[in-house]
Amino acid sequence: MEFIQTIEDFAWIGWLVLILVFLVIEMLTLDFTFLMLSIGGLAGLGSDLLGAPLWVQVIIAALVAAVLVVFLRPPLLRRLRRGEDPTPSNVDALRGLSGRILATTSDISGQVKLSNGDTWTARLEGDGELAPGTPVRVSRIDGATAFVRPLPEEQIP
Structure with missing residues (x-):
């Protein structure tokens, strides 16, 4: 029980590391997927700071990331690629x-x-x-x- 309590006490460090890793990957790919995952991680961090249990934090992070990937990423990609030249090169x-x-x-x-x-x-x-x-x-x-x-x-x- 002490090990699980230690994990829950320091989960905020895990969330910060996860957010930073996702942001670095996003800077390399520029596809908005890992940006949405990092925002989900930010929601998990926020729920941790509000005192939610670890399993609730993970569910909140996953739900926020999934909603952002499904609903926010496609319009962002369309807007980003709006000025591209469609001619193959x-x-x-x-x-x-x-x-x-x-x-x-x-x-x-x-x-x-x-x-x-x-x-x-x-x-x-x-x-x-x-x-x-x-x-x-x-x-x-x-x-x-x-x-x-x-x-x-x-x-x-």
């Missing part, structure tokens, strides 16, 4: 891009020149080979390799 912008085969391309090796002017190491999605000059579309990027599929006749520009 970097590797995401290459998916769906058309191009032409430069060197015979198979599922093992090849080379493609994309419509944006970049030349990439390429592999064919599927079996077979594509001859130089064949129009293709990028299906995915894996490292420095573009995986391509031949364009159907009706999609050739």
